[in-house]
Amino acid sequence: FVKKHWQEQRETLQEFALARIFGPSPTEYATSMRTLVETGSWQREEDLVKQYDDSMSYAYFRGKVQKHVQAFAQAAQSVDLVTQERDNNEYEVTDLDHYYEFLGGLARTVQHKKGGRADVLVVDSTEEAVAVEDLKITVERATRTRMLNPVWIDGMLRHDFHGVKKIKDRVEHLLGFAATTGSVENWVFDRVADRLVFDEEMRKRLQANNPYAAVKICESLIECERRGYWTSDPERLSNLRDIFLNMEAEIE
Numbered sequence: 001f002v003k004k005h006w007q008e009q010r011e012t013l014q015e016f017a018l019a020r021i022f023g024p025s026p027t028e029y030a031t032s033m034r035t036l037v038e039t040g041s042w043q044r045e046e047d048l049v050k051q052y053d054d055s056m057s058y059a060y061f062r063g064k065v066q067k068h069v070q071a072f073a074q075a076a077q078s079v080d081l082v083t084q085e086r087d088n089n090e091y092e093v094t095d096l097d098h099y100y101e102f103l104g105g106l107a108r109t110v111q112h113k114k115g116g117r118a119d120v121l122v123v124d125s126t127e128e129a130v131a132v133e134d135l136k137i138t139v140e141r142a143t144r145t146r147m148l149n150p151v152w153i154d155g156m157l158r159h160d161f162h163g164v165k166k167i168k169d170r171v172e173h174l175l176g177f178a179a180t181t182g183s184v185e186n187w188v189f190d191r192v193a194d195r196l197v198f199d200e201e202m203r204k205r206l207q208a209n210n211p212y213a214a215v216k217i218c219e220s221l222i223e224c225e226r227r228g229y230w231t232s233d234p235e236r237l238s239n240l241r242d243i244f245l246n247m248e249a250e251i252e
Helices: 002-018 033-039 045-056 069-077 097-114 135-145 150-157 162-181 186-198 200-209 211-226 234-251
Strands: 058-061 064-067 081-086 119-124 131-134
Touching: 002 058, 002 069, 033 045, 033 097, 033 162, 045 069, 045 097, 045 162, 069 097, 081 097, 097 162, 119 135, 131 135, 135 162, 135 186, 150 162, 150 200, 162 186, 162 200, 162 211, 186 200, 186 211, 186 234, 200 211, 200 234, 211 234
Parallel strands: 081 119
Antiparallel strands: 058 064, 119 131
16 A cells, blocks of 8 residues: 555655655644634634644654645545554543544544545553444543543542543543544533533532633533534523523632
């Protein structure tokens, strides 16, 4: 395949027809896409693709690094499968923004450039027997073992202020995965809202730990609905917005 693609692309890309490793510039680690998701300052998924492209179009090739947007675009157009290895139980894919940033960002970029979705799979090597599973299954397990798990939540809440910030991050990462891969099922948002917002006792615990992060959890859920990633009945959504406004008012 390396030879095949080189023959197809050598006329337009010349020596960069052999480039296969792309990433951020040598002075950067991550992409600028995360900032858009964190702040909500994007209109369409194409805005995320644009930021991902801008950050990840540096070819690491023959001992040098050079930005080559066309080479990256042509490589992305031929992708059928996007994978991510998970090699330890310390982190689930919803625990770090880098998972949706790189795995999701690449998947969404391929879809944009190719005009069709690539398969997105997670290679789980945390056990002796390696398992390969659809990203949707991985996200669901991560949600059950973290955000819906009362034991995990209790552990987070033992850390003043920082605990709810970590819970908030994972809700935000669900939004990131929904935007980049479409692999977050509707029930996931339903259950997260039930556990963290509509459960009054839990909500008050979150507010007591970190009222600002608790408000942000509501804000992320509202954004998921507004962007079409979550569908819920009007009464529940109205209740969510009222809770959000009341929590904001308490802070002020």
